[in-house]
Amino acid sequence: QSVLTQPPSVSGAPGQRVTISCTGSSSNIGSSYDVHWYQQLPGTAPKLLIYANNNRPSGVPDRFSGAKSATSASLAITGLQAEDEADYYCQSYDSSLSGSVFGTGTKVTVL
Amino acid sequence: EVQLLESGGGLVQPGGSLRLSCSASGFSFSSYAMTWVRQPPGKGLEWVSGISTSGDYTYYADSVKGRFTISRDNSKNTLSLQMNSLRAEDTALYYCARYYSSSWYSGMDVWGQGTTVTVSS
Numbered sequence: 001q002s003v004l005t006q007p008p009s010v011s012g013a014p015g016q017r018v019t020i021s022c023t024g025s026s027s028n029i030g031s032s033y034d035v036h037w038y039q040q041l042p043g044t045a046p047k048l049l050i051y052a053n054n055n056r057p058s059g060v061p062d063r064f065s066g067a068k069s070a071t072s073a074s075l076a077i078t079g080l081q082a083e084d085e086a087d088y089y090c091q092s093y094d095s096s097l098s099g100s101v102f103g104t105g106t107k108v109t110v111l
Numbered sequence: 112e113v114q115l116l117e118s119g120g121g122l123v124q125p126g127g128s129l130r131l132s133c134s135a136s137g138f139s140f141s142s143y144a145m146t147w148v149r150q151p152p153g154k155g156l157e158w159v160s161g162i163s164t165s166g167d168y169t170y171y172a173d174s175v176k177g178r179f180t181i182s183r184d185n186s187k188n189t190l191s192l193q194m195n196s197l198r199a200e201d202t203a204l205y206y207c208a209r210y211y212s213s214s215w216y217s218g219m220d221v222w223g224q225g226t227t228v229t230v231s232s
Contacts (some may be wrong), residue, residue, distance in 0.1 A: 002155070045206060091158075100146065101158060102158055104159065
C-alpha cells in the first residue's frame with residue numbers, strides 16, 4: 001500500500017496542459033523531504049524526470065515542471081505530445097517507514 | 112557510459128532463495144547510495160531496499176524485512192540482493208538504481224534494465 005497517492009489516469013489532447021498530483025502526509029512530503037518524478041515508457045525502465053521538487057535533469061524538456069506545497073506535489077506537462085504517453089511516478093522519503101516511497105502511478109494518455 | 116546491469120533473476124519455488132547482482136560501470140560506485148526497486152507484472156513501482164555508500168547502513172521495506180539482505184562490494188563495483196523465504200508476491204521485475212547523491216533522500220538517476228524474479232511452484 002503506497003503512502004503517496006496519485007490519480008490512476010489523466011488525459012489530454014496534443015498541445016494541452018495536464019497536471020498530476022501526488023498526495024502524501026506529514027511523515028514524507030510534509031516533513032520537507034524532496035519529491036522526485038519519473039517517467040516510465042512502455043517496456044522500459046523508469047527515467048528521472050524531475051528531482052528535488054522542481055529541477056530537471058539535463059535533456060529533459062522544459063515542458064515538464066514540478067511543484068511542491070505542504071503535503072502534496074504536482075507534475076505539469078505543457079504542450080502535451082504523443083511521446084509523453086507513459087506512466088508517471090512520484091517518489092519521496094518517509095520517516096515513519098525509514099525508506100523511500102513511490103506514488104501509486106499515473107497513466108497519461110494523449111487523445 | 113554510466114551503466115547498471117542486473118543479473119541473477121529466474122524461476123524459484125515458494126520458500127526458496129535467489130541472489131541478484133548489479134554490476135556498475137562508468138562512475139565512482141563508492142560515492143553513491145544504491146537501491147533496489149521492484150515492479151510486479153502490470154503494477155507500479157515498489158521500493159525494496161537501500162544501502163549507504165560504505166555499506167554500513169541498510170534499510171528495507173516492511174514487506175521484505177527479515178527475508179532480504181542488501182550488500183555492496185565497492186572494490187568490485189557490485190550491488191547484491193540476497194532474497195530468502197521467497198513468496199509468490201515477490202514475483203516482479205527487479206531494478207537496481209543509483210541515488211543521485213550519497214543521500215537516500217535523493218532521487219534515482221540511473222537505472223538498470225531489470226531482472227525478472229518469478230516465484231511459483
